[in-house]
Each structure stands twice: as structure tokens, then as C-alpha cells.
Amino acid sequence: MKKVTKVFYITISLVLIAVLTAALMPAAYERVTGNITAWLSTTFGWYYMLAMTFVLLVAFFLVISPYGKIRLGKPEDRPEFSTPTWVAMLFSAGLGIGLVFYGSYEPLSHFAIQTASAEPGTEAAFQESMQRTFMHYGFNAWAMYGMVALALAYFQFRKGERGLISSTLKPLFGKKMNGGWGTLIDVIAIFATVFGVASSLGFGAAQINGGLSFLFGIPNNNWSQLLIIAVITVLFILSAWSGLSKGIKYLSNINMVLAVLLLVLVLILGPTLLILNVFTQSFGEYIQNILSLSMNTEAFNSGNREWLDAWTIFYWAWWISWSPFVSMFIARVSRGRTIREFLVYVVLVPTVLCAIWFAAFGSAAIDIQQSGIADLTAGAVETTLFMMFNEMPFGFGLSIIAILLLLTFFISSADSATFVLGMQSTNGSLTPDNSVKVVWGILQSAIAAILLSVGGLAAIQNTIIIAALPFSFVMLLMVWSLLKALKGDARLMAGKKKAS
Numbered sequence: 063m064k065k066v067t068k069v070f071y072i073t074i075s076l077v078l079i080a081v082l083t084a085a086l087m088p089a090a091y092e093r094v095t096g097n098i099t100a101w102l103s104t105t106f107g108w109y110y111m112l113a114m115t116f117v118l119l120v121a122f123f124l125v126i127s128p129y130g131k132i133r134l135g136k137p138e139d140r141p142e143f144s145t146p147t148w149v150a151m152l153f154s155a156g157l158g159i160g161l162v163f164y165g166s167y168e169p170l171s172h173f174a175i176q177t178a179s180a181e182p183g184t185e186a187a188f189q190e191s192m193q194r195t196f197m198h199y200g201f202n203a204w205a206m207y208g209m210v211a212l213a214l215a216y217f218q219f220r221k222g223e224r225g226l227i228s229s230t231l232k233p234l235f236g237k238k239m240n241g242g243w244g245t246l247i248d249v250i251a252i253f254a255t256v257f258g259v260a261s262s263l264g265f266g267a268a269q270i271n272g273g274l275s276f277l278f279g280i281p282n283n284n285w286s287q288l289l290i291i292a293v294i295t296v297l298f299i300l301s302a303w304s305g306l307s308k309g310i311k312y313l314s315n316i317n318m319v320l321a322v323l324l325l326v327l328v329l330i331l332g333p334t335l336l337i338l339n340v341f342t343q344s345f346g347e348y349i350q351n352i353l354s355l356s357m358n359t360e361a362f363n364s365g366n367r368e369w370l371d372a373w374t375i376f377y378w379a380w381w382i383s384w385s386p387f388v389s390m391f392i393a394r395v396s397r398g399r400t401i402r403e404f405l406v407y408v409v410l411v412p413t414v415l416c417a418i419w420f421a422a423f424g425s426a427a428i429d430i431q432q433s434g435i436a437d438l439t440a441g442a443v444e445t446t447l448f449m450m451f452n453e454m455p456f457g458f459g460l461s462i463i464a465i466l467l468l469l470t471f472f473i474s475s476a477d478s479a480t481f482v483l484g485m486q487s488t489n490g491s492l493t494p495d496n497s498v499k500v501v502w503g504i505l506q507s508a509i510a511a512i513l514l515s516v517g518g519l520a521a522i523q524n525t526i527i528i529a530a531l532p533f534s535f536v537m538l539l540m541v542w543s544l545l546k547a548l549k550g551d552a553r554l555m556a557g558k559k560k561a562s
Contacts, residue, residue, distance in 0.1 A: 066498060069245055070487035073252040074505070080257070080525060081509055088516045095524035102379070102531055103371040108359050110378040113534055114202040115356040120541055121205040121405050124212075129548050130402030134212075135219040141398040143311065145407070150314040152392045153412055154474045159266040161321070161419060162468050166438070167446040169195050169424025174431055174439050178373075179366050188428055192344035195424060197355050198377045199416040200348065201409060206381055208408040210389035210537055212401065213544040219397045221547070224490030227251045227386060227536065233543045233550075247536055251386035252486050254529045256506060258384045259479040261523055263510035265444075266472040267291050272444035273465045277458065288511050294469070295507040298476040299500055313474040320467040324460065325422055331455045332426035341421035348417070376527065382537060383530035390482045394492065426450060476506060 084091045124130060133139060141148065172178060172191030180186035213230040223229035228244030235243065267287040275282035301313060329337055348355070360367040396404055427450045431438050441449050447464060451457040483502040484494025513521075 066487050067489050069248045073249050076253055077256050081512055084521050085512050085516050092521035095521050099524045099527045103375045107375045110375050111357055111359055114206055114378050117209045118202050118205040121208055121409055125402050125405050132401050134215045134399050135397050139398040143395055147311055147315060149411055150318040151395050154314040154317045159262050159471045163265055163269050165419055165423035166427040166450050167443050169420055170427045170438055173428050178369050192340055193348050195420045196348040196417050200413045202356055203381045204409045204412050207385055207389050208405050209541055210385045211392035213540040214390055214393035215396050225485050226490045230540045231543050233546045250533055254383045255387035255483060257526050260506050260509040264514050266468055269444040270468050273448050273461055276445050276448040277461055284515050287514050291507050291511050294472050298473040299503045301473060301477045313470055317470050317474055324463050328422045328426055333429045336429060337422050337425045340425045345417050379527040379530040382534050383526040387479055387482050391478045
């Protein structure tokens with residue numbers, strides 16, 4: 063089980079081809095992938111909206127249905143990790159660097175730079191910016207993670223299948239999943255994981271470099287970012303070597319402590335009353351309008367469609383492309399939970415935490431922008447957070463905490479990714495060999511470094527979005543397969559109950 067499979071070699075070959083192409087022909091590669099991405103967003107936007115709405119409705123159904131009592135494992139199995147640690151682990155894997163990177167920038171962008179429909183800089187744009195940001199990091203996204211993770215955990219821990227994406231489709235396709243079709247599905251999953259994490263590492267290195275440059279004047283260039291990646295690589299490989307119950311567990315708890323500390327400080331030092339009012343009203347409006355937002359394709363307003371393609375539909379494709387990695391990790395640490403408990407925590411808790419985070423950081427940024435104290439839109443995306451802190455009391459200390467949080471998120475994301483990649487390339491082993499994890503860890507960092515050097519992160523983002531379309535079909539098949547298996551499981555349990 064711990065030996066690498068052909069999926070490992072096929073995926074590495076495809077990854078190297080894509081990276082070399084992006085490195086040798088960055089402009090052409092970015093242009094071609096950009097055109098394909100734009101076409102996919104325009105042509106399949108309606109499909110992404112329906113798919114994400116569908117998984118949310120299925121998740122809600124499972125929570126309130128009798129299926130919610132079924133345990134992810136044997137009847138006597140109980141959770142391996144405490145609930146706070148478990149929440150911290152899934153939160154760190156599911157968001158990480160992106161939460162810090164876009165915490166201030168996204169609401170500010172929807173308010174002042176590129177609005178969904180309202181006039182930029184108005185109260186209506188402020189209100190709209192928060193609703194749309196909550197949408198992008200809310201119930202739909204986490205329900206999608208939750209349903210993919212639920213299928214993986216159910217078949218792995220309750221049915222005794224291997225921890226692979228392909229194994230979840232056996233109720234539909236049987237032994238075909240042990241052959242070429244199964245290999246293809248697992249290759250797509252690993253491919254999306256490698257590039258998703260590599261691009262995240264690139265963004266993290268850029269923001270850490272931006273923060274250090276803003277605070278200490280350290281050069282903001284490729285060499286600094288390459289050095290950051292090198293240092294982080296050593297740290298996360300050491301963490302990966304220590305195992306799941308030590309490295310990732312401790313890092314995730316540190317992440318949560320630092321994130322909560324930074325959030326509380328922004329809430330206290332920022333416009334506290336505004337933040338509380340914005341969260342209360344905007345979250346309520348988001349819940350009230352979730353169905354219309356989930357299915358809004360701007361069919362009768364082509365002017366707003368450009369924004370929808372660039373943000374919401376892009377996000378849905380981005381989340382889907384990340385689901386093999388994040389969902390597999392969530393599944394791995396969720397043994398012993400009931401389906402109801404699993405979905406409530408995986409969908410509800412992160413959604414609320416994200417809403418509080420964006421309400422705090424977004425409101426603080428927009429308040430500064432509205433007051434005219436500083437133009438936060440004038441800087442690079444990676445420095446927006448630090449520009450905001452510069453206008454707040456104890457801004458230097460806040461920036462230091464943010465950099466530390468970026469570092470721990472950086473390490474924990476890469477650490478959990480190497481674990482998942484190790485699982486996927488060793489036939490679903492729950493304890494992949496350290497040497498396999500090290501290979502994937504070095505490869506991830508090397509890809510991020512190469513792409514930063516040639517400016518190819520945008521092209522790789524496009525590649526991930528393109529890979530999301532075929533995986534979205536796999537995702538829907540996984541949901542169908544899970545429902546079919548749950549129906550059979552419930553029938554079997556009812557028969558045993560009658561017999562006893």
C-alpha cells in the first residue's frame with residue numbers, strides 16, 4: 063500500500079510538461095490558457111452555478127435526513143482529534159493563505175475598483191461587496207468541499223475502500239475504477255492538487271515578501287521570494303516528516319490562535335461598531351438572498367456578466383479545482399464523526415468564521431478608503447493588508463502577527479498537501495511513506511519557484527481552472543454514488559434492526 067503507483071509517474075510527467083511549457087513560453091502559454099478559461103467561464107457559467115447550488119441542497123438534505131446518523135467508520139469508531147483541533151485542521155487546509163491575502167482586498171475591490179452592479183464608492187457598493195464576498199467564501203463553497211470529503215470518508219472508513227477519488231465511484235462503475243478510468247480520475251485529482259498548492263505557495267511568498275518590504279525595506283523581488291520559499295520548504299518538510307498527529311495538528315492550532323488574535327485586534331482597533339453592524343446586516347442579507355445569488359447568471363444584463371465571470375464563476379472553478387486536495391485531507395482527519403456532525407461543522411463553522419473575518423478586515427479597509435486617509439487601491443494586492451494596518455493603531459504589531467500567520471498557514475497548507483499527495487500516489491495509504499511526501503514537497507516548492515521566476519502564476523491559475531471542468535463532472539458523480547450507497551446502507555441497517 064505504501065509503494066508509489068503508476069499514477070505517481072504519470073502525474074509527475076504531466077506536471078513537468080506543463081511547467082516546462084509555462085517556463086519556456088510563458089506569454090504564449092498564458093495567452094492560450096487565458097482564452098480557454100474565458101471561454102469556459104462564458105460557456106459553462108450556468109453549469110457551475112447550478113452544480114454548486116446542487117451540492118449545497120444535497121448537503122442540507124443529508125443534515126436533516128435520517129442518513130445524518132450514519133457514522134463515518136464502524137459503529138464503535140470515535141473521532142481521532144478533538145473538535146477544536148479538527149476544526150482548526152480543516153480550516154487551515156481549506157483556506158490558509160487566501161484568507162489573509164484577500165481579507166481586505168476583495169471587499170475593497172468590490173467596493174471601489176470593480177463592483178458587481180452598484181456605483182463604485184457608494185453605500186450600495188459597500189453593501190453589495192460584503193454580500194458577494196460572503197457568497198464566495200460561504201455555504202456553497204464549503205458544501206462542495208464537504209460533499210466531496212464526505213464521499214471520500216464514507217467509502218474509506220465505512221466501506222473499507224482505498225482513500226482515492228476513483229474508489230468513491232465504484233457503486234456506479236464497479237471494477238472499471240480499478241483500471242484505466244480510475245487511473246485517469248486520480249491523475250486529474252493529483253494534477254489539480256499540485257498546481258493549486260504551487261500557486262498558493264507563490265501567492266504566499268509574494269505577500270510575505272510584500273509585508274517584509276513594506277515594514278523593513280527588504281527588496282520585493284524574485285530573489286527574496288525564492289529565499290522565502292526555500293526556508294518554508296525546509297520547515298514544512300520537517301513538519302511533514304513528524305507525521306499527521308504532530309506537525310499538522312500543532313500548526314493548525316497555532317494558525318487558529320494567531321488568526322483569532324489578529325481578528326480580535328482588528329475588531330478592537332478598527333471601526334468596531336461599523337464591523338459589528340456590517341456583519342449582522344450583511345450576513346443576514348446573504349442568507350436571505352443565497353438562492354438568488356447562487357443561481358444568478360446575469361442573463362439579462364451583459365454588462366454585469368463580465369464581473370460574474372471574473373469573480374463568482376472563477377471562484378467556483380477555483381474551489382472545485384482545490385477540492386481533491388482539501389476534501390481528501392478533511393476526510394482523512396474526520397473518521398468517527400456522524401454525517402450530520404461532519405456536514406454541520408465543515409459547512410457552517412467555516413462559513414461563519416469567514417464572514418466574521420471579511421466583515422472585520424473588509425469594513426476596516428473600506429472605512430479607511432471612504433475617509434480619504436489613504437488610497438488602499440493604489441498599492442499592489444499583496445500590500446493592501448499592510449497599507450491598511452499602517453493607518454491603524456499598533457499597525458506595526460498587527461503586520462508582524464499577519465506575517466507570522468502567513469508563515470504558519472504557508473507551512474500547514476504545504477504540509478497537508480504533501481500528505482494528501484502522498485496518499486493519492488500510494489494507492490490511498492493512510493500513512494504514506496516520508497520519502498514520497500518529501501518528493502512531493504520539494505516538487506511543489508520547485509514549481510512555485512520556477513513560476514515566480516518567469517511570471518507564470520497567472521498561467522498556472524488558468525490551468526487549474528481548466529482542470530476544474532472535468533473534475534466537476536467527477537464531483538457530481540461522487541455525490542450520486544454516495545447517495546446510492548447511503549440508500550443501500552440505510553436499507554441494510556433497517557433489515558438488521560428488524561432481524562434483531
